[in-house]
Amino acid sequence: MHNISKYFPGVKALDDVTFNLKKGEVHCLLGENGAGKSTLIKILSGALKLDKGEIYIKGKKVEIEKSQDSKNLGIGTIYQEMNLVPSMTVIENMFLGDEICRNISIDNREMKKKAKAVLERIKVQIRLEDLIKDLSIAKQQSVEIAKSLIFKKEILIMDEPTSSLSDKDIQELFRIIKKLKTQEVSIIYISHRLQEIPQIADRITVLRDGKVVNSVDVGEVNTSDLIEMMIGRTLEEYSVPQKKKIGKLALEVRNLSKKNKIEDISFKSYKGEILGFAGLVGSGRTELMKIIFGADKADSGEILIEGKSLKGNSIQDAIKKGVSYLSENRAVDGLVLGMTISNNITLANLSSVSKGFVIQLPKEATTSKKIIDKMRIATTSIEKIVRFLSGGNQQKVVVGKWLLTDSEILIFDEPTRGIDVGAKAEIYHLINDLADNGKSIIVVSSDLPEIMRICSRIIVMKDGKITGELENNEKTTQKEVMQFMLGDIKP
Amino acid sequence: MIKKILDKLGILSILILVFLTLSFSSQYFLKTTNLINIMLQISITTTLAVGMTFVILTGGIDLSVGSIVAFSGMSMAFIHKLLYPLSDQSIVQFIIGTFVPIILGIVIGAFVGFINGIIISKGKVPAFIMTLGMMSMARGATYLLTDGQFIQLFPDSFRYLGNGILMGQIPVPVIISLSLVLIAWWILKYTKFGRYVYALGGNREALRLSGVDIVRVEVWVYVISGIVSAIGAIILVGRLNLCTPVYGNGYELDAIGAVIIGGTSIFGGEGKVGKSLLGAMLMGMIRNGLNLLNVSPNVQLVVIGLIVVVAVFYDKVRVKNLNS
DSSP: EEEEEEEEEEEEEEEEOOOOOOOOOOEOOOOOOOSSHHHHHHHHSSSOOOOOOEETTTTTOOOOOOOOHHHHEEEEEEOSSSOOTTBBBBHHHHHTTOOOEEHHHHHOOHHHHHHHHHHTTOOOOOTTTTTGGGGGGGHHHHHHHHHSSSSSEEEEEEETTTTTTOOOHHHHHHHHHHHHHHHTTTEEEEEGGGGGHHHSEEEEEEETTTTTEEEEEEEGOOOOHHHHHHHHHHHHHOOOEEEEEEOSEEEEEOOOOOTTTTEEEEEEEEETTTEEEEEOSSSSSHHHHHHTSSOOOOOOOEEEETTTTTOSOOHHHHHHTTEEESSSSIEEEEEEEESBBHHHHHHGGGGGGGTTTOOOOOHHHHHHHHHHHTTOOOOOTTTTTTSSHHHHHHHHHHHHHTTTTTTTTEESSSSTTTHHHHHHHHHHHHHHHHHHOOOEEEEEESSSHHHHHHHHHEEEEEEEEEEEEEEEEEEEOOOHHHHOOOHOOOO | OHHHHHHHHHHHHHHHHHHHHHHHHHHTTTSSSHHHHHHHEEEEEEEEHHHHHHHHTTOOOOOOOOOHHHHHHHHHHHHHHHHGOOOHHHHHHHHHIIIIIHHHHHHHHHHHHHHHHHHHTTTTTOOHHHHHHHHHHHHHHHHHHHHOOOOOOOOHHHHHHOOOOEEETTTTTHHHHHHHHHHHHHHHHBBHHHHHHHHHHHOHHHHHHTOOHHHHHHHHHHHHHHHHHHHHHHHHHHHEEOTTTTTTHHHHHHHHHHHTTTTTTTTTSOOOOHHHHHHHHHHHHHHHHHHTTTTTTTHHHHHHHHHHHHHHHHHHHHHHHHOO
């Protein structure tokens, strides 16, 4: 791939990226969330169209406009989330969309022959008639790989294939990958698990902010170098957060667990403090916050607000005791997009503008107007439908909605995802103001520089557990936090 | 420009168009008696459409309204026949022979709606399936109640609700249905419950995370649908002085049709009860017009069905445009 660029409104997702893949090699793509890895492979697999640049396969220039083109060029993609139909059999899944037919009927014998050959090739034993939902995750993944290999594939893209596998299953996957290498299949491998890369990769390319930082052979670097490349020098650009006056204990979580989500979580959060939760996507932070907010149920453990225990699994109770949760995806569960700004702002506390069960419309209007001014939401009218606002303004509506509930503890889950720089600064400013007013703030963010910039204390989570906790001061580095995020990484 | 005005007026523009067309093509259409007749004919559809508007605003559907009409109607008739002969004093007869059966009928309608709502909301059974099942269950229960027999001959106080006349020429059912529209409009615009109905259809999860008990909102919506179905039954029984187990057959299509033609989104969250009234009026006018023009009732069925599908198709295109 030569000089690939891809633009999204407001951001350069990929900026002049050049990337090459040799025959029979495993090439690892590294980078933080949002560095551009996914965009790059989506272009290769035809899910996105490139804006600029050229792609060559075996020296021949090719055009990839849709996923069928990518398939025909011998590129197979295995996504992070499985793309199998659980209620269908292994063989039906392997040939889904590519059924071999004789006249108009499906040629089962021919399909079986081919499927067996492929499974033999990667030395995996699976009964073709088994239903996908009855297989283990690892076996399901083998089916995915086998599926991508049925039609002669020379390039295989794997997006975080080990993210849901146990250690034993990972070794099985590596065995398959090594087998494929000897058969001259080239593999692009994306992973966050730095410790597994030396085992499997030949070369590594690190991306950051849509640009290639470096391409190196795996022997040349250790994990510490890789982390540095991933973070870059962005560290100096961010100032240390303001010193906060830490007040009384606001929230205490004791030994909170939920099967397969979080394990034995305990922490405290204080008034006037901005507590950051760092970690990779899927490390259990959002699940934890949803449990604290009562939107989900814990198996065991206790949540105390100023010493009083929460009922658990009751959003009403959490709100009553002063907890707000600003969800990570405002369009999915934060806002009613088809309603007006005003109606969204008052939704979580309609009682404040009502007499009994009747809403006082004029009072609602003045209350909303106040919030809109305070949040500086750019709009011509309080009656504007939220769908038509920009991402930043939508986020401000969400914040405004929770301001109205007069909460003492505000949980911000990815507060600045998908909003522009200017709006980001305003949100940071607001979070700081809230903390200064004695609120207890919790920020969950996958954007490490953001955490470093606003939080006074940082808790790091990995695989549902707290792996580290550190004060954020002049001496704290992103590298330290990153080490907790990625787990045990002795170079 | 014209398109913008049409979009703004929506259903109203079509209503005016049909009104004008019919005024010119039939000399009887514009007569006061005919117009009042149309309103009387659509009064039950309008009544059911009020409840259906609530249901569809939350993103649900209630296919059982026709059967609830039959079941609550038959229950009223049954209770009436049980209690009426117990006294020959006229005031007591009114209370136990008319008032009590009507109230109990409404309670029964509400109860059937409650069962719908609780199983849909708590049991997570799709509204379509639940109310389809209830459509059959309530109908079956109606037959069981009187062994398939009809009940007839009701006292004047009962019949008044179906065929009384107020202010010289306005039928009581028209007053009842329009009052229900007015009450529903007020609830949707001015109460917390009304706001939650819109939010539930617009974004269920956002409403839940706002700390609102969404089960309560959703159950109430089906209860309302059950209540107005029972009111529909009162009108029907009173008007025809007869209750048979086949009452209400196919009413769900008319009610859903009125709501959808009125522009309430089948996906929930957007719409107005006033427009459901316009939708019912449009269907009523078209039926009436086709009658006056001597078009066979069979053709009318095809036309009404077609309008409903076109209205939903239009809604789908509109939503797609919004999202892109």
